[in-house]
Amino acid sequence: MRKSANHLSCEEFQGQLPDLISSGERITDHPHLRSCYLCRALLADLETIAHAARQLFPVVEPPDALWRHIQSAIVNDAAPNLH
Amino acid sequence: MPDNTASLRSHSEISRSSSAEVTYVPTKRVASKSAVNYDQAEILARVHAGDHQAFALLYATHKRQIYSLCLHMVGNIAEAEDLTQEAFLQFYRKINTFRGESALSTWFHRLTVNVVLMHLRKKGLQLNSLDEMMEPDSDQRPGRSFGAPDLVLSGAIDRLALERAIGDLPAGYRLVFVLHDIEGFEHNEIATLLDFSIGNSKSQLHKARMKLRESLRKHPQQGGRR
Numbered sequence: 001m002r003k004s005a006n007h008l009s010c011e012e013f014q015g016q017l018p019d020l021i022s023s024g025e026r027i028t029d030h031p032h033l034r035s036c037y038l039c040r041a042l043l044a045d046l047e048t049i050a051h052a053a054r055q056l057f058p059v060v061e062p063p064d065a066l067w068r069h070i071q072s073a074i075v076n077d078a079a080p081n082l083h
Numbered sequence: 084m085p086d087n088t089a090s091l092r093s094h095s096e097i098s099r100s101s102s103a104e105v106t107y108v109p110t111k112r113v114a115s116k117s118a119v120n121y122d123q124a125e126i127l128a129r130v131h132a133g134d135h136q137a138f139a140l141l142y143a144t145h146k147r148q149i150y151s152l153c154l155h156m157v158g159n160i161a162e163a164e165d166l167t168q169e170a171f172l173q174f175y176r177k178i179n180t181f182r183g184e185s186a187l188s189t190w191f192h193r194l195t196v197n198v199v200l201m202h203l204r205k206k207g208l209q210l211n212s213l214d215e216m217m218e219p220d221s222d223q224r225p226g227r228s229f230g231a232p233d234l235v236l237s238g239a240i241d242r243l244a245l246e247r248a249i250g251d252l253p254a255g256y257r258l259v260f261v262l263h264d265i266e267g268f269e270h271n272e273i274a275t276l277l278d279f280s281i282g283n284s285k286s287q288l289h290k291a292r293m294k295l296r297e298s299l300r301k302h303p304q305q306g307g308r309r
Contacts, residue, residue, distance in 0.1 A: 018289040019282075022270060046292045049299070052240040053249070053264045062150035066164055067142060070171045074138070077172065 008032045010039055021046070123187055130178055142171060145188065149195050155261045156199045158250050166202055170195040196262070196276050203254065240299060248298035256291035263288050 008016075013032040020027050027033065033040050129137035149170050154163035174191055181190055249257060258277065262268040263284075268276070270284040277284070 018285040021289070022285050042296075045296045046289075048240065049245075049292050049295050050264050052245055053260070056240070056242045056245055057151075057155055057265045059147045059151045060154065062146050062164065062167055066150070066167060067139075067146070069164075070142065070168050071135075073168065073172055074175055077176070 010036060013039055014042070017043075127178060127181065127187075130175070138175060141174075145174075145191055146171075148188070149191065152192065152195055152266055153199055155265050156196070156258065157203070158246075158257075162202070166195075166199055169202075170198045173198055192266075192268075193272075193276060200258075200276070203258075244299060244302055245295070247302070248295045251298060252291055252294055256287060256294060259284060259287040260291040260295070264292075 008031070010032075013030070013036070017027075020030070027043060028040075033043065126137045126140060130141065146167070150163060150167045153166040153170065154160065157163055157166065170191075173194055177194065181187065249260065252260065255277075259273060262273050262276070263270070270281045270288075273284045274281045
């Protein structure tokens with residue numbers, strides 16, 4: 001178990017990570033990260049995954065037939081009536 | 084040292100950040116009103132009156148975001164098409180309940196997520212895994228997930244490998260990850276949608292990313308897994 005300058009272990013630091021990440025604070029300024037390569041690497045990996053997920057899953061176009069199906073379903077729907 | 088936390092922050096915080104290092108600014112994937120310039124109130128009134136063209140305009144505005152949301156949540160094209168259709172039908176049936184307390188696109192996204200959740204529950208998928216996430220398994224305990232430093236992800240993640248890794252996530256993890264990291268929902272919104280605490284949403288997202296990290300380190304390329 002690694003101890004950082006402010007005496008937080010990696011386990012303790014990781015336990016705080018969900019809140020730290022969502023806080024909007026600059027986590028890289030955290031004393032533990034300044035002294036812990038493994039936790040810096042972990043944070044870099046999590047950033048890479050979050051970035052990749054956004055980049056690799058673009059908004060996509062549905063098939064044209066889908067609108068026709070929706071139209072048919074709506075026409076068959078009770079209310080309100082479409083012209 | 085570069086700020087590697089930028090893309091992990093909440094979307095609103097990132098938006099407020101002035102750091103030049105921030106290159107990734109996720110925003111909710113809601114349809115942009117500017118993309119199709121129309122008067123929302125007028126269109127809704129026309130839909131109420133049964134104007135087919137008005138509903139067609141709403142479909143054109145929201146179809147890509149809604150279909151993508153369904154596709155990412157279920158990971159299956161046929162199911163995504165069915166769920167998109169169901170979401171638009173629900174939208175049509177319930178549009179008279181829209182009170183304008185949130186943006187129409189936000190309201191529609193919530194409605195769609197609920198449609199997908201209902202579908203998943205009917206399928207009997209392990210949404211009870213949401214509860215399991217409260218207790219991390221032994222591999223996910225803090226401090227046990229590092230691995231060797233030389234296995235740090237390079238940043239060039241293979242799309243198929245990531246898709247596979249996300250697909251392998253427990254249903255609950257997957258939902259939180261997709262809603263937050265791909266679709267741009269905030270933790271408070273996810274907590275409301277999935278009926279648990281904001282802290283739980285944060286915790287589950289973190290665990291989902293940790294599981295993905297482990298999976299990608301084991302199988303960085305899809306082709307190498309089979």
